Amino acid sequence: MHEARSTTHLTDAQLFGLAIPAAGAPEALPSHLSDCLACSRALQEWKGAVRELAGEMGPIGARTPEAWAEAEDHTMRSIRRAGSVRRGTPLRWGVGIAASLLLIALAVPMRRSSPGAPSGAGIAASELSPEDQADDALLRDVARLARADETGGSWDSLVPEPGTASREEERL
Amino acid sequence: MIPRQTDPGVDEALLIREVRAGKVESFEYFVRKYQRRITRLAYRLLRDAGEADCAAQESFLRAYQNLNDFREGSTFETWVTRICINWCKDRLKRRRLVFYFHQGPAENDDDEPGPHDTAAGDEPSPERRAISREIRERLRQAMESLSPRQKTVFVLKHFEELSIPEIADLTGLDSGTVKSHLFRAAHKIRERLGEFRKA
Numbered sequence: 001m002h003e004a005r006s007t008t009h010l011t012d013a014q015l016f017g018l019a020i021p022a023a024g025a026p027e028a029l030p031s032h033l034s035d036c037l038a039c040s041r042a043l044q045e046w047k048g049a050v051r052e053l054a055g056e057m058g059p060i061g062a063r064t065p066e067a068w069a070e071a072e073d074h075t076m077r078s079i080r081r082a083g084s085v086r087r088g089t090p091l092r093w094g095v096g097i098a099a100s101l102l103l104i105a106l107a108v109p110m111r112r113s114s115p116g117a118p119s120g121a122g123i124a125a126s127e128l129s130p131e132d133q134a135d136d137a138l139l140r141d142v143a144r145l146a147r148a149d150e151t152g153g154s155w156d157s158l159v160p161e162p163g164t165a166s167r168e169e170e171r172l
Numbered sequence: 173m174i175p176r177q178t179d180p181g182v183d184e185a186l187l188i189r190e191v192r193a194g195k196v197e198s199f200e201y202f203v204r205k206y207q208r209r210i211t212r213l214a215y216r217l218l219r220d221a222g223e224a225d226c227a228a229q230e231s232f233l234r235a236y237q238n239l240n241d242f243r244e245g246s247t248f249e250t251w252v253t254r255i256c257i258n259w260c261k262d263r264l265k266r267r268r269l270v271f272y273f274h275q276g277p278a279e280n281d282d283d284e285p286g287p288h289d290t291a292a293g294d295e296p297s298p299e300r301r302a303i304s305r306e307i308r309e310r311l312r313q314a315m316e317s318l319s320p321r322q323k324t325v326f327v328l329k330h331f332e333e334l335s336i337p338e339i340a341d342l343t344g345l346d347s348g349t350v351k352s353h354l355f356r357a358a359h360k361i362r363e364r365l366g367e368f369r370k371a
Contacts, residue, residue: 011365011366012310012365012366013362013363013365013366016311016358016361016362016365017358017362020330020358020361021358045300045303045304045307046307048304049304049307049308049311050311050330052304052308053308053311053312053331054216054330054331056308057212057215058215058219058221059221060211060212060215060221060224068207068208071207071211071225071228071229072203072204072207074229075203075207075228075229075232075233076199076200076203078229078233079196079199079203079232079233079236080196082233082236082237084194084196085191085192085194085236085237085238085239085240086237086238086239086240
């Protein structure tokens with residue numbers, strides 16, 4: 001197309017850049033354009049080609065009103081076949097949330113009653129180190145005392161520390 | 173250009189409420205009014221008349237089926253355009269995946285008068301027509317190198333002549349991202365044009 005150009009002429013890429021500025025806003029024209037009739041004409045050709053490409057509709061551009069009406073009828077037929085409008089998002093979300101809650105409600109008790117679930121009671125005492133066994137014994141004592149606290153009175157059943165028994169008797 | 177103002181004589185919101193209530197025939201207004209524009213947009217993106225028809229029909233069907241998701245603040249045209257753009261983008265992605273080589277419009281398409289030809293008072297010379305055809309072919313080929321998103325943004329800006337905020341609204345991108353895609357698209361086309369020149 002522009003085979004005879006010297007190296008100073010604008011390239012196709014430069015002409016494209018001027019015809020379709022990257023930033024969307026028109027770019028400053030190079031001074032070469034005002035001196036070179038060939039490049040100025042080439043730029044007009046590029047702008048025209050871009051406009052034509054934008055307006056080029058191929059077979060769609062040559063479609064008759066009857067052909068358009070037929071395409072629209074075809075769309076309406078497929079819409080009628082589709083039936084009614086789907087339910088809205090809030091209802092769909094509601095169904096989804098309800099299903100999730102149901103799953104959680106089912107999964108939690110299953111997990112609790114699962115025989116494979118790890119628990120302290122399931123571990124044999126022989127597998128624990130002496131320190132762990134001592135800790136376990138301590139925790140069991142604390143738990144037992146806490147239960148007694150809830151039922152009331154059991155703290156009194158503990159063996160009093162030496163020296164505190166006489167004071168208790170005096171108070172009574 | 174898309175989107176346009178809605179017809180002042182028709183209450184589209186009322187029609188949508190009717191369709192939601194089960195009156196399917198009220199949807200015909202939207203099909204008759206917007207299907208041509210949507211088909212043209214799809215053609216600009218896909219460059220295939222059959223696929224453009226399919227894209228338009230599928231867009232209206234999806235718009236109808238999901239009409240309950242349509243927000244009242246928006247216009248139906250914007251909404252169906254958005255659906256169509258997404259459909260076309262998916263189609264372009266699939267084309268790239270299967271390396272489907274898509275030719276531009278048929279050879280005889282160039283014989284149809286474009287808007288530039290008809291607008292000009294004097295008939296362009298055969299040489300100028302040949303030059304214009306060659307430029308268009310190069311541009312078409314260069315545009316094939318764009319990613320689906322770059323191509324969508326490029327077509328909406330330079331062929332549909334939409335503003336950056338309008339493109340952002342239609343594509344769900346922010347304005348900065350739209351500008352970035354535009355810049356990259358133009359850069360890639362320039363590179364491809366440079367490669368043609370070397371070849």
